[in-house]
Amino acid sequence: MRLRKHVKEAGRKIREIRMFARAMQSDSHPILVQMVPIRRCNLDCSYCNEYDKVSNPVPLDVLLGRIDRLGELGATIITLSGGEPTLHPDLDAIIRRIRERGAIATLITNGLLLTPERIERLNQAGLDYLQISIDNVRPDDVSKKSLQVLDLKLRWLAEHAEFGVTINSVLGAGVRYPQDALAVSRRARELGFSSTVGILHDHTGQLTPLSGEQQQVYEQFRARKSSLFSFAHFDSFQDNVSRGLSTEWHCRAGGRFLYICEDGLVHYCSQQRGRPGIPLEQYTVDDLRREAARVKGCAPFCTISCVHQTAMLDDFRERPRETLAGILDRRRAVDPAFQPPALVGMLSWMFLDDRRRGFFGKVLLNALGIKSKRAARAAGTTGR
Numbered sequence: 555m556r557l558r559k560h561v562k563e564a565g566r567k568i569r570e571i572r573m574f575a576r577a578m579q580s581d582s583h584p585i586l587v588q589m590v591p592i593r594r595c596n597l598d599c600s601y602c603n604e605y606d607k608v609s610n611p612v613p614l615d616v617l618l619g620r621i622d623r624l625g626e627l628g629a630t631i632i633t634l635s636g637g638e639p640t641l642h643p644d645l646d647a648i649i650r651r652i653r654e655r656g657a658i659a660t661l662i663t664n665g666l667l668l669t670p671e672r673i674e675r676l677n678q679a680g681l682d683y684l685q686i687s688i689d690n691v692r693p694d695d696v697s698k699k700s701l702q703v704l705d706l707k708l709r710w711l712a713e714h715a716e717f718g719v720t721i722n723s724v725l726g727a728g729v730r731y732p733q734d735a736l737a738v739s740r741r742a743r744e745l746g747f748s749s750t751v752g753i754l755h756d757h758t759g760q761l762t763p764l765s766g767e768q769q770q771v772y773e774q775f776r777a778r779k780s781s782l783f784s785f786a787h788f789d790s791f792q793d794n795v796s797r798g799l800s801t802e803w804h805c806r807a808g809g810r811f812l813y814i815c816e817d818g819l820v821h822y823c824s825q826q827r828g829r830p831g832i833p834l835e836q837y838t839v840d841d842l843r844r845e846a847a848r849v850k851g852c853a854p855f856c857t858i859s860c861v862h863q864t865a866m867l868d869d870f871r872e873r874p875r876e877t878l879a880g881i882l883d884r885r886r887a888v889d890p891a892f893q894p895p896a897l898v899g900m901l902s903w904m905f906l907d908d909r910r911r912g913f914f915g916k917v918l919l920n921a922l923g924i925k926s927k928r929a930a931r932a933a934g935t936t937g938r
């Protein structure tokens with residue numbers, strides 16, 4: 555089991571590098587797609603506007619068709635969210651199809667329905683990552699996603715999961731005891747999981763600044779070391795969000811990030827539903843390009859960190875030297891002894907120099923079996 559887990563982990567890292575290389579080569583495929591297989595949820599967190607109590611699961615054949623279409627558009631990561639996706643009776647088949655389409659498969663769940671047997675089936679299906687948000691230590695009227703309720707599930711995950719597990723703790727409006735976020739994070743690390751902190755947004759995805767005590771807790775998270783793809787910790791967006799400040803950035807939702815609702819419509823994100831509101835089966839590379847380029851008025855105070863993270867990949871592609879230097883400078887302002895993870899060091903050496911970028915870009919893509927843009931155009935296989 556341990557060996558199999560390590561082998562799977564190595565495979566995931568290779569596919570992450572592949573995702574990164576592809577994001578560096580192409581400016582118009584979706585890097586990250588969030589897809590809703592069921593809108594129903596078995597909880598009712600008071601801050602949430604993303605669930606109902608009545609919806610049926612989206613039929614399997616419909617979901618498989620959507621995944622195939624996302625594969626044609628070149629999506630590299632597909633995240634299943636909800637509602638509560640583990641309520642879908644065909645979850646394993648959905649994950650399997652995501653993997654067959656070459657994308658990284660991730661799942662956001664409240665964890666309530668996890669059992670050793672359910673975790674085994676997620677292993678078999680090929681799930682890459684699972685994320686649980688834990689809002690407090692003890693359940694209250696805001697949220698039942700509590701360490702006390704979920705600790706047994708976390709132990710089962712530690713024992714059985716062959717996929718990566720991230721525990722997200724939260725700060726912001728509605729969080730009564732900010733210190734709970736640290737307790738959640740400590741427990742996550744004890745069990746060998748990654749730990750992140752998210753800042754709760756209001757019902758439109760916009761910002762509420764952290765209180766003094768919450769800000770102190772956030773600073774403790776910020777001072778910690780993190781892994782290569784945990785950009786949030788390197789990220790000036792999060793710092794501004796925590797202080798209630800606006801951020802200048804270009805949101806590429808509708809292009810690099812897609813939110814596919816249960817009706818199969820493409821939206822910018824969970825908080826901007828209805829725009830552009832085009833059915834996925836009609837969505838084209840032109841739509842991806844147009845919407846990625848569109849300036850969104852909600853961007854300055856947006857808190858949707860996964861869209862910020864995809865934007866960072868584009869910043870890196872367009873201005874690698876400045877983006878990486880900015881990330882490292884910010885990190886060293888918090889921790890002067892900070893050394894970037896080895897993989898970041900290697901990638902920066904490969905991609906920061908113009909000559910090396912061309913050479914290693916081709917080598918990496920060939921090694922990973924990805925066609926370059928020029929080769930793909932010559933073969934007439936893609937508009938990306």
Ligand code: SF4
Nearest residue numbers: 595597598599602664
């Ligand atoms: S568990 Fe998640 S989807 Fe369900 S109500 Fe809470 S935040 Fe919303």
Ligand code: SF4
Nearest residue numbers: 805822823852853856
């Ligand atoms: S800026 Fe982008 S990600 Fe943020 S709320 Fe607006 S559309 Fe959504």
